[in-house]
Amino acid sequence: MRGRISILLVPLAASALLPFAVFRANRIAAGEPRSLIETLGTAGASAALLALGLAIAALMVIRQPLWRLGVAVPLLVSLVLAMGWGAARLGADAPTAARIGPGAGFWIALTLAGLLLIDALARLRPGPAARLGFAAGAVALVWLLLGSGVLAELSVMEEYRSRSAAFWREGGRHLWLAFGSFGVAMAAGVPLGIALARAPRLRQPVLGALTAVQTIPSIALFGMLILPLGWVAANLPGAAALGIRGIGMAPAFVALLLYSLLPIVANTVAGLTGVPRSVTEAADGMGLTRRERLWRVDIPLAAPVIVAAARIVLVQNIGMATVGALIGAGGFGTFVFQGIGQTATDLILLGALPTVALAFVTSAVLDAAAGLLPGAAP
Amino acid sequence: MIEFQSVSKLYDGLAAVDDVSLTLERGTLTAVVGTSGSGKSTLLRMVNRLVEPTSGRVLIDGADTASVPPAQLRRRIGYVIQDTGLFPHWSAARNIATVPELLGWPKAQIRARVRELMEVLQLDPDAIGPRRPHELSGGQAQRVGVARALAARPALLLMDEPFGALDPVIRGQAQADLRRVQRQLGTTVILVTHDMAEAIRLGDRIAVMREGRIEQFAAPAEIIAAPATPFVADLLGEGDRAFRLMSLRPAREIAEPGAAEGPMLPAGSSLAEALAEMIWTGRDRLPIAGPDGRAVGVVRRDAVIRAGRPEAGPE
Numbered sequence: 001m002r003g004r005i006s007i008l009l010v011p012l013a014a015s016a017l018l019p020f021a022v023f024r025a026n027r028i029a030a031g032e033p034r035s036l037i038e039t040l041g042t043a044g045a046s047a048a049l050l051a052l053g054l055a056i057a058a059l060m061v062i063r064q065p066l067w068r069l070g071v072a073v074p075l076l077v078s079l080v081l082a083m084g085w086g087a088a089r090l091g092a093d094a095p096t097a098a099r100i101g102p103g104a105g106f107w108i109a110l111t112l113a114g115l116l117l118i119d120a121l122a123r124l125r126p127g128p129a130a131r132l133g134f135a136a137g138a139v140a141l142v143w144l145l146l147g148s149g150v151l152a153e154l155s156v157m158e159e160y161r162s163r164s165a166a167f168w169r170e171g172g173r174h175l176w177l178a179f180g181s182f183g184v185a186m187a188a189g190v191p192l193g194i195a196l197a198r199a200p201r202l203r204q205p206v207l208g209a210l211t212a213v214q215t216i217p218s219i220a221l222f223g224m225l226i227l228p229l230g231w232v233a234a235n236l237p238g239a240a241a242l243g244i245r246g247i248g249m250a251p252a253f254v255a256l257l258l259y260s261l262l263p264i265v266a267n268t269v270a271g272l273t274g275v276p277r278s279v280t281e282a283a284d285g286m287g288l289t290r291r292e293r294l295w296r297v298d299i300p301l302a303a304p305v306i307v308a309a310a311r312i313v314l315v316q317n318i319g320m321a322t323v324g325a326l327i328g329a330g331g332f333g334t335f336v337f338q339g340i341g342q343t344a345t346d347l348i349l350l351g352a353l354p355t356v357a358l359a360f361v362t363s364a365v366l367d368a369a370a371g372l373l374p375g376a377a378p
Numbered sequence: 379m380i381e382f383q384s385v386s387k388l389y390d391g392l393a394a395v396d397d398v399s400l401t402l403e404r405g406t407l408t409a410v411v412g413t414s415g416s417g418k419s420t421l422l423r424m425v426n427r428l429v430e431p432t433s434g435r436v437l438i439d440g441a442d443t444a445s446v447p448p449a450q451l452r453r454r455i456g457y458v459i460q461d462t463g464l465f466p467h468w469s470a471a472r473n474i475a476t477v478p479e480l481l482g483w484p485k486a487q488i489r490a491r492v493r494e495l496m497e498v499l500q501l502d503p504d505a506i507g508p509r510r511p512h513e514l515s516g517g518q519a520q521r522v523g524v525a526r527a528l529a530a531r532p533a534l535l536l537m538d539e540p541f542g543a544l545d546p547v548i549r550g551q552a553q554a555d556l557r558r559v560q561r562q563l564g565t566t567v568i569l570v571t572h573d574m575a576e577a578i579r580l581g582d583r584i585a586v587m588r589e590g591r592i593e594q595f596a597a598p599a600e601i602i603a604a605p606a607t608p609f610v611a612d613l614l615g616e617g618d619r620a621f622r623l624m625s626l627r628p629a630r631e632i633a634e635p636g637a638a639e640g641p642m643l644p645a646g647s648s649l650a651e652a653l654a655e656m657i658w659t660g661r662d663r664l665p666i667a668g669p670d671g672r673a674v675g676v677v678r679r680d681a682v683i684r685a686g687r688p689e690a691g692p693e
Contacts, residue, residue: 282463285428285536286477286526287452300467374467 005119009056012112016049018105021086026097027155027344033103039086048082051075052109053319059116065123072117077141077353079109084150084274089154099155101346128371135364155346156353163335163350171354174247174331177324178317178358181253185260185313190306193268194294203269209263218255218320222327225251252324252331259320265282267309271302303376311366321353379404380425380534380566385434386590387420394420396590397434402583404439404533407567409581411574413611417590418570422536425568426455438534445491453477456527456535456565460542462519464511470522471496471507495525497560501687515579524556535560537569541576553580574613577600578622586610599626624649624686629666632685633675638663644670645675646660649685652677 017032020040037045055075062068071160087100094100102110121134160167196203216224232239232245246249275298283293325333334350338344370376380402387395395417402408412418423429425527425575426434436443443451449615471492496503499521520540540556541549557580559566564631571577578598586593586601586609602623605611609662614622627682629643629652640659643652643666645691652664656679668674 149638276461276466277466278459278461278463282430282459282523283458283465285452285457285459285463287427287449287454287480288476289449292480301465331569 005116006060008112008115009059009085012109012116013052013056014047015105015108015112016052018108019103020105021083021090022091022101022102022103023094024099024155025095027099027159027346028342030093031101031345034086034090034100036105039090040082040249041089044082044085044089049095050079051078051100059186059275065120068120069117069124072113072120076110076117077145078114079113080145081150084145084154086151087151087153089156098345099158100153101349131364131368131371135361135368139361141237156349159344159346159350160333166334167350170330170332170334173329174321174355174358175335176319177249177252177256177329177331178314181256182260182310182314182317185257185264186310188257189261189264190268193265193306194272196265197269204323207269210265213258214262218323219326221255221258222251222324225254226327229254248328249324249330251327252321252329256317256320256324260317263312263316264306267305268302271305272298274305275301300373303373304370304376307366307370308371311363311370314362314366315359318362322355379437379439380568381435381437382421382424383435383437385421385423385424385431387417387429387437390687393417393422393590395431398590398592399434400585400592400595402566402568403423404566405564406582407557407569407580408583408585409577410568410570410585410587411572412575412587413572413613415589416587418587419538420590421587422538422568422570425534425536426452426457428452431491434564446604449654452548453480453530454532454534456530456532457525458523458535458537458540460539462511462523462543464514464519464526466511466521469508469510470501470514470518471503473511473522473659476526476527481530483530492525498562499525499555500645516544517552520544520548520552521555524559528559531563532565535565535567537567539571540569542564542571548678549576556580574615575622578626586613602626620686621650624653624682625651626686629677629682630674631670632681635679636663636676637673638665638676640664642673645671649682651685653682656682 016211020036021034022031023034024031036048036223039045040048052075055071058071059068062071077370083102083106090100091098124130126134145151146157152161192206198208213221226246229244233244233246233250234240236244279297279301280293283297290294321329321331322333322336325331325337332351332355336348337351339347339349339351380400382398383397384402386393398421410418410421420429424431425443427443430444430569444502464470465476467478474492474495478491481669489576492507493503496507501507501518506518506522509523514522519583524540527537529631537556541552544552553576556569557566558569562652564624569577569580578601581598583596584598584601585595586606588607588609594601594610596606601610602614602619605614625648627649629647629649630645632649641659643655643664645667647655647666652666655664656662662679664677666672666675666677
């Protein structure tokens, strides 16, 4: 395995030959590549190449996962710092309208360093608490890098500065869409799953219907919800006051909710029916009532499977909420679609990067949380 | 006292239990023996209403079980199953505390009871108590299951193949423990097993079941001496009958005054053990120990063999 992951070191070395940065005369102009030497200067580039070479050599020799982690993390951080400094250096003698963004070399190196880091982490086999610690550490590190101003000259950060109010507003809407619809889906889906676990005859029809919903493309589902929700808003007193409209937040929220149901309901059923027969038999035999058995035995033992569904649903929702911007639901997707409209890559990144980060962190946190549950498999 | 009054259970018109009437005395251990599908588990599960009889009644100390809500009834009856059914997300101690917790005992009392039971069953409360079931050996898990069933001091204990998953050495130990604990606490026990040797070893009385009916209900010695039907005889295994009977009777019963050479036979040995010892060591007279460990007499080989015949049996 170590041999195979070491293959990544070859493209990592080669990435130094690709353009490290991209220079644009203004935010929508075509990009011009800038090599590592052009970006960091001769001295800077030499230092960067030396550091990269040392890191690659170290990763070829070191087997201990903790030490590999000790190489991969600084490598990743220095890459980002180098990008920030390079952007500042290129921006210093360019007109104010000019934009400097990361180039292919940077992205490839970043991805490969990230993979090496994840590989080292996985080999450490950290417990759930340690995984939560790593996730928190990663968030803190990103926060520190963004807050330090080192990256201020990067084009994405310039896009952020001119829209910081909108960024946080849309971010809030994005969270509300993804987590709100998830919350409602859990509140409806878990009880539905419990009911289906007890009524095997209803299982196939209901799960079949939810599967059918899952097959509708998201944009089509948004479109299909515009009419009924528009009708509700127009005809149901108070509905419009609650913010229910044919377009905007309401149809996106409902669509995400519908998509969320299948994983939650199906996993709740699987979790509950997976409780060993001897355990339910013992619980009944000792005189636990149905309700007591549900809360003390069935749900705790099904919880890891249900949390696995929660993780799938949240990651799916965070990604899919982006598309909601098409029907005016807001969220980070707003920047993506504006960026596409203006052919401004940096603006697309402003929407895409936080979405990816959010999904990543949510997934890591829920993954670790599942391991902390008392019913988790030993 | 447990009474089954004309109890039947039909599944799709087929009788799993067919018109069974039985009376089990308080404080005794009754072994229900049969092949798989004989209805023995169904009969057991009708006592705590995990299975409801199609017709007939089950009375505990004169009260119809059907008049008590199932959950309430079951909390007064211990229940042990083959796979232990321990809750995998709880520690051994918390598993044992299940029924006292349901009954709302005070926390300190529950803790004390858990410790007490773990000591009775020879489980170290500090070492084993905090462990989760997957960290226990088979024998430990089985004992935790028994402790859990006894936690709320039930007068009645139901056991469905409780030792089936244990290896022979551990099983022998677990059987001895059960007999000791049962005598110590005076619990009435119904034990379902497919193993005739286990039934003979443990049961005060044995009920042999076949196709939902009781073939014979009697003390072990009587079952061995006079099997009521060919099926019972089959279950006993003809060739083993003498040894089964000899394994029931204590050697001390046939001890005579006198002395003999060589190591002493321990106080609780059966005739079968005495004979095995004679064959193994090539002696025809063994000194036998009394309860205090000192020699009280001798056991002679011809007396052992004579006592192994039903005519000379206790009944």
